Amino acid sequence: MKDRAEAKQEIESPCVQICVIHPETRLCAGCLRSIEEITAWSRMTPEARREIMAELPARQGQHAQRRGGRAGRMARRFD
Numbered sequence: 905m906k907d908r909a910e911a912k913q914e915i916e917s918p919c920v921q922i923c924v925i926h927p928e929t930r931l932c933a934g935c936l937r938s939i940e941e942i943t944a945w946s947r948m949t950p951e952a953r954r955e956i957m958a959e960l961p962a963r964q965g966q967h968a969q970r971r972g973g974r975a976g977r978m979a980r981r982f983d
Contacts, residue, residue, distance in 0.1 A: 915953035917945055918960060929966045936963040 919942075922934030931938055937945070941956055948956075 915950050915957060918957060926967055931963060931966065933967065936960045
């Protein structure tokens with residue numbers, strides 16, 4: 905069992921309970937982590953978690969608004 909000092913050093917998960925993987929960026933729409941990062945999170949060192957947390961704000965712009973359905977796919981083909 906971890907003591908309080910060790911537990912305080914751990915980085916909390918950025919999960920916001922909106923777990924949807926964006927089809928193009930392959931990042932979670934809620935926390936902006938990749939599937940690999942999400943599944944490895946509990947085994948990562950605090951340093952590795954800090955690195956990912958530092959990258960998350962820059963990932964925000966990678967999610968283009970979806971244009972939806974067949975019409976959106978067709979429009980993208982001709983852009």
